[in-house]
Amino acid sequence: MELFSEIYSCYYRVLRHLLSSQNPLTIKDIYNRICQEGFEESLLSIIPKLEDGTWNLFKKEGELYLSKLSPSFTTPLTDLEKSYLKALLSDPRMGLFLEPAQAEALNHMLVHVPPLWQQEQFCYYDRFADSDPYEDETYRHNFRLLLDAQKNRQYADIDYNSPKGNRVHHYYVPIRLEYSVKNDKFRLLALEHHSHKRQKPEILNIDRIASVRLTDKTLSPSVDINAIIQNSYYKEPLKLRIANKRNALERAMLHFANYEKNTVKIDENTYECLIYYNQNMETELLIEVLSFGPMLTVIGNEKFLDSLKRRLEKQRELSG
Amino acid sequence: MSDFQELIKSFSNIREYVRDFFVYGFKTRNDFKEKSPRTYDNQRRRLESWLGPYVRKDYVSGGFNLSLAIDSNLLDTNPLFQVWKTKSFTDNDIQLHFFILDFLQDGKARTAEEITDRLLSDYEVLFDIQAVRRKCNAYAKEGLLNKQKSGKTVVFSLDNTLMQWLKSNENINNALAFYQMAGNLGIIANELLEQLDVQNQIFRVKHSFFVHTLEDEILFALLDAMHRRAIVKLEIKSSKREMKNTVHCVPLQIFTSTRSGRRFLCAYLGSSRRFTCFRLDTVKKIFTLEEADDYEELFAKLERNRPHLWGVSFQSEERHHLERLTMTIWALEPTENYIVERLKREGRGGAVTRTARNTYQYETEVFDCNEMLPWIRTFIGRILSLECTAKSVEQRFYKDLQAMYQMYGIKNPTDEQND
Numbered sequence: 001m002e003l004f005s006e007i008y009s010c011y012y013r014v015l016r017h018l019l020s021s022q023n024p025l026t027i028k029d030i031y032n033r034i035c036q037e038g039f040e041e042s043l044l045s046i047i048p049k050l051e052d053g054t055w056n057l058f059k060k061e062g063e064l065y066l067s068k069l070s071p072s073f074t075t076p077l078t079d080l081e082k083s084y085l086k087a088l089l090s091d092p093r094m095g096l097f098l099e100p101a102q103a104e105a106l107n108h109m110l111v112h113v114p115p116l117w118q119q120e121q122f123c124y125y126d127r128f129a130d131s132d133p134y135e136d137e138t139y140r141h142n143f144r145l146l147l148d149a150q151k152n153r154q155y156a157d158i159d160y161n162s163p164k165g166n167r168v169h170h171y172y173v174p175i176r177l178e179y180s181v182k183n184d185k186f187r188l189l190a191l192e193h194h195s196h197k198r199q200k201p202e203i204l205n206i207d208r209i210a211s212v213r214l215t216d217k218t219l220s221p222s223v224d225i226n227a228i229i230q231n232s233y234y235k236e237p238l239k240l241r242i243a244n245k246r247n248a249l250e251r252a253m254l255h256f257a258n259y260e261k262n263t264v265k266i267d268e269n270t271y272e273c274l275i276y277y278n279q280n281m282e283t284e285l286l287i288e289v290l291s292f293g294p295m296l297t298v299i300g301n302e303k304f305l306d307s308l309k310r311r312l313e314k315q316r317e318l319s320g
Numbered sequence: 321m322s323d324f325q326e327l328i329k330s331f332s333n334i335r336e337y338v339r340d341f342f343v344y345g346f347k348t349r350n351d352f353k354e355k356s357p358r359t360y361d362n363q364r365r366r367l368e369s370w371l372g373p374y375v376r377k378d379y380v381s382g383g384f385n386l387s388l389a390i391d392s393n394l395l396d397t398n399p400l401f402q403v404w405k406t407k408s409f410t411d412n413d414i415q416l417h418f419f420i421l422d423f424l425q426d427g428k429a430r431t432a433e434e435i436t437d438r439l440l441s442d443y444e445v446l447f448d449i450q451a452v453r454r455k456c457n458a459y460a461k462e463g464l465l466n467k468q469k470s471g472k473t474v475v476f477s478l479d480n481t482l483m484q485w486l487k488s489n490e491n492i493n494n495a496l497a498f499y500q501m502a503g504n505l506g507i508i509a510n511e512l513l514e515q516l517d518v519q520n521q522i523f524r525v526k527h528s529f530f531v532h533t534l535e536d537e538i539l540f541a542l543l544d545a546m547h548r549r550a551i552v553k554l555e556i557k558s559s560k561r562e563m564k565n566t567v568h569c570v571p572l573q574i575f576t577s578t579r580s581g582r583r584f585l586c587a588y589l590g591s592s593r594r595f596t597c598f599r600l601d602t603v604k605k606i607f608t609l610e611e612a613d614d615y616e617e618l619f620a621k622l623e624r625n626r627p628h629l630w631g632v633s634f635q636s637e638e639r640h641h642l643e644r645l646t647m648t649i650w651a652l653e654p655t656e657n658y659i660v661e662r663l664k665r666e667g668r669g670g671a672v673t674r675t676a677r678n679t680y681q682y683e684t685e686v687f688d689c690n691e692m693l694p695w696i697r698t699f700i701g702r703i704l705s706l707e708c709t710a711k712s713v714e715q716r717f718y719k720d721l722q723a724m725y726q727m728y729g730i731k732n733p734t735d736e737q738n739d
Binding site for chain 2: 079
């Protein structure tokens with residue numbers, strides 16, 4: 001079984017789409033498809049092969065290209081893919097997606113396939129201990145309703161147990177389900193029903209949701225979720241100076257790899273890194289920076305620097 | 321650059337380039353000293369072609385930095401999956417792929433001879449029978465085709481039942497949309513989604529390190545070796561010292577950090593009779609050797625060690641068997657009870673005890689308390705005391721704290737009173 005194989009390549013995918021077309025294609029149609037789905041320089045490789053017939057996959061009629069394949073062309077699964085699916089069947093989160101009968105049907109089709117891995121071959125040693133209850137029926141029910149609401153852009157009535165212990169009622173349209181690998185938890189990113197307000201995503205922990213009821217109302221204009229998230233970022237990024245001691249540079253670069261960042265070398269052993277973040281990420285980012293100790297120096301923004309100094313002042317008061 | 325090819329033969333050659341651009345993002349052409357400038361230019365051009373929308377160029381003195389601007393909060397997939405879709409192939413490969421699979425769509429079994437004949441009559445393409453047989457055999461090995469022998473005749477067929485089931489099942493598509501970013505070997509879910517022509521528009525994933533996909537070939541080989549309970553020979557290149565060495569070991573488990581972005585192989589070294597961990601990004605090649613006789617026993621031994629493992633280190637600098645660490649913190653009740661929850665949730669089995677009003681003690685025994693320091697520092701602002709049987713850990717904590725006070729001009733409150 002090969003993971004790096006041409007079977008999964010971008011060129012094969014583009015060609016499969018072109019060959020599945022029931023209609024004759026012009027060279028312009030082919031150009032457009034390659035530009036949409038290929039790499040930036042794929043045109044230079046694919047077009048000549050089709051034009052001169054080296055890849056004799058189309059019948060040419062004048063200026064038109066007709067696929068030689070049947071419209072129902074389907075690529076079967078490889079053993080690697082089957083083995084992967086078999087491994088997923090043992091994942092506790094799979095029950096959020098598949099009904100027991102569906103899991104059983106899939107398992108039956110894969111009965112002779114060994115799983116690509118066993119759960120016990122992986123250990124997430126610093127994952128938090130309070131994972132979401134994936135086996136819990138209420139949790140599963142709520143998860144599936146929210147998934148439906150997200151797909152159909154439907155508003156949902158949500159009863160929520162707030163961290164302070166109050167029961168709160170929300171009327172939200174789910175825009176994304178966010179999973180944290182570290183927390184092993186799902187959160188709901190949702191928008192409130194106030195079109196006149198500047199929209200910002202609200203975040204609810206799915207395991208705190210007591211009940212969900214879908215409504216008939218849908219969100220009509222499409223929402224640019226990325227614009228909403230980017231608008232929520234502080235104008236001034238976190239500015240860090242990294243002294244390359246104790247392998248701090250490599251550790252920091254990998255640790256903060258998930259954030260949008262920009263790093264510049266100042267001199268042989270000093271680097272400056274800008275990290276973009278919003279209010280929701282602030283506390284987590286602050287403790288991540290603290291975890292590096294003196295290897296990172298915060299030099300901006302002022303707000304972040306103040307929060308960091310407050311913690312250090314408190315610490316100095318406690319331990320002298 | 322007339323011979324520039326967008327596609328590549330081997331994944332391992334490009335792996336380090338992508339990692340350097342993605343993780344660091346400040347290296348200029350001059351920083352890639354190990355490779356020739358020509359190789360650097362070709363690799364850079366490939367990355368720009370594959371990952372165009374994510375590539376950022378910043379002009380600096382001495383050239384420009386090429387980096388990948390990837391913000392996981394904004395992405396529905398892992399852009400680095402593109403690198404897996406760049407395998408080169410021959411003109412025959414791509415034609416045989418589509419013609420053979422298309423011809424066999426009806427599910428009937430055919431010999432290589434029949435297939436070759438029908439490719440000529442139905443598709444007007446002439447192939448050597450050996451080439452057709454080779455491709456059919458290769459695809460049978462990959463599982464795309466079924467191969468059966470009846471007497472001396474070998475026949476090939478295709479079964480689309482599973483793919484049709486996946487196509488008709490929205491729930492599994494949702495699951496794949498999730499697992500491509502949140503699970504192991506997500507590249508396979510991503511490839512399945514592409515075959516199904518489905519794009520993820522539901523999930524976002526936090527704390528998933530996209531760069532891990534670059535190690536998936538290594539991970540895949542290790543899982544296979546673990547499945548066989550085999551000893552492996554690893555070729556390792558140290559990230560710090562650029563040194564290469566080889567190690568014989570029994571691979572037992574993959575250790576993943578959800579915080580630091582590192583993944584390790586936990587293995588047993590027969591030569592020194594101890595467990596050790598190797599970062600997956602430093603493993604360059606794997607050779608699977610013979611079966612380990614005591615595999616189950618070693619795995620059970622690892623499980624017995626686990627309660628005392630904070631991270632990936634099985635031994636402290638001071639070489640004691642176990643170190644004890646006690647941290648006392650201040651958390652205002654009840655408004656700061658979440659801090660106590662943090663100790664329980666993140667403390668990996670350590671005991672949390674309320675010792676007085678607003679005061680809590682966290683205590684644990686692990687092999688190497690030095691590994692705990694990054695986590696301990698996240699409680700800065702609340703730590704009443706820190707004690708450890710490994711004195712070097714205590715000293716390092718307080719020394720670093722003093723360094724931070726100095727860096728940020730934090731004065732000692734008693735000095736201020738005296739002023």
